[in-house]
Every structure is written in structure tokens, then in C-alpha cells.
Amino acid sequence: MRRLTGIGVSPGVVSGRAVILIQRAHVLRYQIAPERVAHELARLDASRTRCREQLADIRARVAQRRPEMASLFDAQLLMLDDPMLLPRAVAIVREQRVNAEWAVQQVFHELGAVFDEVADPYLRERKGDVADLVGRLRMNLRQGAATPRDLLREVDEASVLIADELTPSLAAQVDWSRVRGFATDAGSRTYHTAILARSLEVPAVVGLHDASTRIQAGEIVVLDGSASELIVDPSPEELARAARRSDDRRPAARAPGAPADDAERKRPATTADGVRIRLEANVEFPADLATARYAGAEGIGLYRTEFQLASGVGGSDEAGDIVDEDRQYEIYRGMLEGMAPGAVTVRTFDLDEDQLASHLSQNPLAGGWLAREARASRQGLRGLRLSLTRPELFRVQLRALLRAARHGQLRIMFPFVSSVEQLRDARAMVAGAAADLAARGETVPRVPIGVMIEIPAAAYTADLLAREVDFFTIGTNDLIQYCLAVDRADERVSRLYEPLHPAILRMIVMVRRAAARQRIPVSLCGEMASDPALLLLLVGLGLVEFSMTPGAIPVAKQVLAEARSDELRSLARRVLRLAAIEDIERELMTAVARIGHAKGGVVS
Numbered sequence: 001m002r003r004l005t006g007i008g009v010s011p012g013v014v015s016g017r018a019v020i021l022i023q024r025a026h027v028l029r030y031q032i033a034p035e036r037v038a039h040e041l042a043r044l045d046a047s048r049t050r051c052r053e054q055l056a057d058i059r060a061r062v063a064q065r066r067p068e069m070a071s072l073f074d075a076q077l078l079m080l081d082d083p084m085l086l087p088r089a090v091a092i093v094r095e096q097r098v099n100a101e102w103a104v105q106q107v108f109h110e111l112g113a114v115f116d117e118v119a120d121p122y123l124r125e126r127k128g129d130v131a132d133l134v135g136r137l138r139m140n141l142r143q144g145a146a147t148p149r150d151l152l153r154e155v156d157e158a159s160v161l162i163a164d165e166l167t168p169s170l171a172a173q174v175d176w177s178r179v180r181g182f183a184t185d186a187g188s189r190t191y192h193t194a195i196l197a198r199s200l201e202v203p204a205v206v207g208l209h210d211a212s213t214r215i216q217a218g219e220i221v222v223l224d225g226s227a228s229e230l231i232v233d234p235s236p237e238e239l240a241r242a243a244r245r246s247d248d249r250r251p252a253a254r255a256p257g258a259p260a261d262d263a264e265r266k267r268p269a270t271t272a273d274g275v276r277i278r279l280e281a282n283v284e285f286p287a288d289l290a291t292a293r294y295a296g297a298e299g300i301g302l303y304r305t306e307f308q309l310a311s312g313v314g315g316s317d318e319a320g321d322i323v324d325e326d327r328q329y330e331i332y333r334g335m336l337e338g339m340a341p342g343a344v345t346v347r348t349f350d351l352d353e354d355q356l357a358s359h360l361s362q363n364p365l366a367g368g369w370l371a372r373e374a375r376a377s378r379q380g381l382r383g384l385r386l387s388l389t390r391p392e393l394f395r396v397q398l399r400a401l402l403r404a405a406r407h408g409q410l411r412i413m414f415p416f417v418s419s420v421e422q423l424r425d426a427r428a429m430v431a432g433a434a435a436d437l438a439a440r441g442e443t444v445p446r447v448p449i450g451v452m453i454e455i456p457a458a459a460y461t462a463d464l465l466a467r468e469v470d471f472f473t474i475g476t477n478d479l480i481q482y483c484l485a486v487d488r489a490d491e492r493v494s495r496l497y498e499p500l501h502p503a504i505l506r507m508i509v510m511v512r513r514a515a516a517r518q519r520i521p522v523s524l525c526g527e528m529a530s531d532p533a534l535l536l537l538l539v540g541l542g543l544v545e546f547s548m549t550p551g552a553i554p555v556a557k558q559v560l561a562e563a564r565s566d567e568l569r570s571l572a573r574r575v576l577r578l579a580a581i582e583d584i585e586r587e588l589m590t591a592v593a594r595i596g597h598a599k600g601g602v603v604s
């Protein structure tokens with residue numbers, strides 16, 4: 001039995017057989033039944049035959065124009081028959097009973113190590129040729145074969161997915177009734193896949209560094225998202241304990257003191273002394289609306305529209321098409337009608353160029369978009385910046401939104417704004433989209449326009465931005481990573497990702513004051529709000545509107561109902577005077593314990 005410790009990002013305990021996904025190399029490792037070995041070997045053989053034909057063809061064409069380059073492909077053809085390559089892959093399939101893709105990947109790993117040891121730089125560089133050939137073998141293995149996405153829909157029931165990283169788009173397509181939970185090497189609490197896990201109520205542990213290389217496909221594991229633990233090869237007692245604890249998988253029901261009855265869930269949130277707190281839901285898919293309503297959300301405070309690009313929009317299997325105005329209109333209209341009379345705050349696409357490009361080129365690998373998120377800190381052409389460079393796409397989204405506006409209470413919000421100029425340009429685009437509709441004879445109601453405050457520059461100029469918008473939403477997930485210079489997807493620095501850093505608390509106060517001076521509403525939609533202890537502090541700092549993962553709403557109501565706003569304000573005053581994060585944490589936990597909800601706090 002081995003215990004690996006990571007960051008628990010979605011509570012619950014599950015057990016099952018490990019399925020390994022190496023998403024960085026787009027390879028899934030899974031154990032195959034003995035009778036499938038012959039099939040995998042035949043696939044390897046077919047791939048070799050296709051590679052040989054392709055390389056011979058390329059060689060002939062190159063030889064006509066650049067004879068001196070033809071030898072490169074002779075070398076690859078020779079490698080194809082090298083006993084260290086395919087015969088070794090065959091042995092791995094036989095001995096380890098794994099799929100052919102994984103065996104080829106393993107061989108590359110072994111050969112790569114040999115090349116790295118070679119002293120001669122010319123020979124060392126031949127590793128690139130091996131990589132080229134292995135890539136071709138893998139490509140040919142894929143022909144007619146299932147993609148990781150398909151395989152993840154087909155794995156045995158009672159599997160636990162262990163991945164180096166798991167992109168949100170792939171996570172959105174897994175059949176979670178078969179895959180019981182997941183663990184990843186990369187990631188942090190605010191990584192989009194972690195957010196998705198909580199909203200899907202799938203137990204998850206991230207930030208395990210190297211779990212995907214330390215666990216064998218088919219090994220039994222217990223994943224405990226509440227204890228941030230992955231137990232490999234558990235004892236029979238551990239397994240029995242996991243089975244007992246996995247009976248109830250719904251976090252909202254499991255949470256201490258979560259209200260059970262309908263009237264209780266629908267009751268608006270107030271503090272013990274009657275200060276009204278507005279609680280809305282963050283959603284990624286239209287289908288989340290039902291969960292949000294069930295949890296008692298008063299509206300949708302953040303709809304992350306870029307998730308339309310993952311398949312499964314609105315329960316359909318087709319990938320969403322961002323260039324289709326009617327399709328977008330139907331989605332927004334459905335959300336607005338479904339949430340009425342509550343408001344729906346729709347955030348325009350928050351994509352970066354790679355995500356957009358991979359979608360537009362229909363890259364089939366792992367659903368494409370967001371594929372790079374775990375490695376890139378996404379500081380480039382992203383969010384509103386990207387939308388402004390692609391007016392043809394942006395205007396379609398804005399037209400679809402404005403058309404939908406008459407079906408409910410819509411608010412439009414721009415992500416990743418760092419200057420007033422960008423906001424003005426975006427407003428001009430809204431006016432342009434409205435003009436397009438007017439020209440078609442459609443009337444457009446006035447729609448409140450707001451910005452996410454998630455870049456430190458926006459927080460520092462909140463007073464200037466406040467004059468030109470109808471509302472603010474503080475996005476602490478990004479604000480923390482950009483303010484503290486900590487990539488939120490990089491597990492190696494995730495300990496430094498600290499919502500209680502004095503700089504973050506001061507920025508929140510600064511933004512709240514700027515909004516108050518201009519008399520515009522300000523909400524906070526980062527993951528911070530889902531943590532009951534942090535929520536109490538945020539109320540003490542003067543915020544009264546939040547948007548959070550739906551499952552966190554019932555507990556938030558309960559915690560707020562037992563806290564007095566004057567006590568929370570004085571807690572916030574004490575905290576703002578402290579310099580060290582550990583002192584702030586201690587002060588907060590003491591106050592939370594006094595309120596009687598030490599159990600509910602998950603400050604980490």
C-alpha cells in the first residue's frame with residue numbers, strides 16, 4: 001500500500017482500477033484483457049506497414065528534388081526494422097498487457113534515454129528522427145482507432161483516471177458514471193478542471209507531481225478528494241472503508257449542516273443580523289442550470305461561454321460552433337428563460353489564441369481547446385484582447401447575446417480587461433452588433449455591461465473603469481495568479497497561491513470602494529467565495545454579492561446565517577492590520593471557530 005498526497009479539489013471517496021492518461025503525449029495507458037493482446041499486436045503490425053509505405057513514398061518524392069536529403073528517410077526506414085523499436089513494443093504489450101500506443105510511448109522513452117547518454121552530438125541529435133518515426137507510428141495507430149476521448153467513454157465501470165494533466169474539454173466528455181474520480185500530476189484548486197470536478201461532483205485530487213508514472217494501469221486505487229490522498233494498492237480494510245464512505249457522493253448533501261428541504265434551499269441568504277447577501281452560481285454548461293436552481297442560486301453570476309467549445313453543449317454530443325449565431329442565440333435564450341426572473345451574467349469568450357486556433361482547425365486531439373492551459377500561464381492574447389482582434393467572431397457572439405436579451409435579465413461581462421481603452425472598444429463592438437440587429441428590424445433592449453476585475457491593472461484603475469461600466473465582478477482566480485505571479489495550473493508553486501495574501505485583500509477592498517463611489521454593484525466569482533471561512537471574511541470586507549460553484553451555495557447560506565455582520569467587519573479590520581499570511585489565517589480560523597463553523601472552513 002502506498003499513499004500519495006496532493007491537493008484535494010473535489011470532495012468524496014472512490015475506489016477502482018487505475019486508467020492512465022498521458023495527455024501531454026496524447027496517450028492513454030490501460031490494461032488489456034489477455035485475449036486482446038493479439039489484437040494490439042496486429043495494430044502495431046498494421047501501423048508499421050503503413051509507416052513503411054508512407055516513408056517509401058516520401059523518400060521517392062524527396063529524392064527527385066533533393067537527392068541528398070533522401071538518406072534521412074532511409075535511416076527512418078532502417079529504424080523501423082530495428083529490434084530495439086517494434087520488437088520491444090511487442091514485448092511490452094505481451095508482458096505488461098497494455099495498449100499498443102502506450103508500448104510505443106514506452107519504447108520512445110527507453111530509446112530517448114539511450115540517445116541522451118551518447119557523447120557524439122551528431123548521433124545525439126538523431127533522437128529527433130526517432131521522435132519523428134514514433135510520432136508516425138502513433139498517428140497510424142490512431143487510424144480507425146478510438147481517441148482518448150472515446151476510450152474514456154468506454155473504460156470499465158469502477159475506473160479511476162490518473163493523468164499527467166486533464167484538460168477541461170476532455171474532462172467534460174468523460175463518462176463520469178464509469179470513471180469514478182480522477183487524479184492528476186498537474187493542477188491546483190482553481191485550475192478549470194478542478195472547478196469542473198466540483199460542479200460535476202466528481203472526487204478529485206490534483207498536484208500529485210508524478211502519479212501518472214508511478215501507478216500501473218489496472219492497479220487498484222482509493223482516491224480521497226476530501227483528504228487530498230491517493231492510496232495505491234490499498235489494504236482490504238482501506239478498501240472497505242472507502243466503500244462505506246463513497247455511499248453518498250453528493251457534496252451538498254454531505255456537507256455539515258446543509259439544509260435539506262426545498263423552502264430552506266430557496267430562502268435568500270442573510271447574516272444573523274439580517275444583512276442580505278446575494279448568492280449566484282458559476283456555470284459552464286446550460287445543463288448546469290438545473291443544479292444551480294436546485295442549490296438555491298438567485299441567478300447565474302458567471303456563465304463561462306468558452307465551454308461551448310467542448311462537446312456536450314446542452315446535452316448534445318456535437319461540438320459547439322462559435323461561428324453560428326443562431327445556435328449561440330438558442331443557448332443564451334435557454335439560459336435566460338431557465339433562470340428567470342434571476343439574472344444571467346454571460347461572460348464573453350475567455351479563450352487564448354491556441355485554444356481558438358485548435359477549435360477553428362477542428363483539432364480532434366482531446367477536444368483541442370484549453371489543451372495547453374496546464375503549461376501556459378495564459379498571459380497573452382486572451383479574453384477580451386483576443387475577441388477584439390477577431391471582430392467577426394466577437395460580433396457574432398454579441399449579436400446572439402443581444403437577440404437573446406429580451407428573453408430574460410441578461411448582463412454581458414468582458415473577461416481579462418486591463419485598460420479603459422479595451423473596454424471602450426468592446427462597448428463600440430456592442431453598439432455595432434446592436435446596429436446590425438436594428439438594420440434587420442430587431443429591437444434591442446438595454447443590457448448592463450460589466451467587466452471582470454482579474455488583472456491587477458484593472459484593480460488599480462477600478463475607479464476609472466467604474467465610470468464606464470454598469471457592474472464589476474472580481475475574478476480572484478486570475479487576480480491572485482497575476483498579482484502573486486503564481487501560475488494557477490502549476491502544482492510546483494501552488495503553495496504560493498494564497499487568497500489571504502494582504503495584497504489580495506487590499507485589492508478587493510480597493511475595488512469594492514471604487515464600485516461604491518460610483519454606485520455600481522460588485523460581485524466576486526472566484527473560487528475563494530466557495531470556501532465558507534473566506535466567504536465570511538469577504539463579507540467582513542464589505543462584499544454582499546457572490547457567485548460560486550452551485551454545490552457551495554447551501555453551506556454558504558448556513559454559515560452566513562450564523563454570523564453577525566458587525567463581528568465580520570471587525571474581523572476584517574483586524575485582518576487588514578496583519579502582515580503575515582499565517583497570522584491572518586489564525587485570526588480567521590479563531591473567528592470561524594467562534595461562530596461555530598470551524599468544521600466548514602476549508603482554508604488551504
Ligand code: PEP
Nearest residue numbers: 454475476477478525526
Ligand atoms: C477568475 O479568474 O476568478 C474567474 C472566475 O474566471 P476563470 O476561473 O474562468 O478564469
Ligand code: MG
Nearest residue numbers: 454475477478
Ligand atoms: Mg479569470
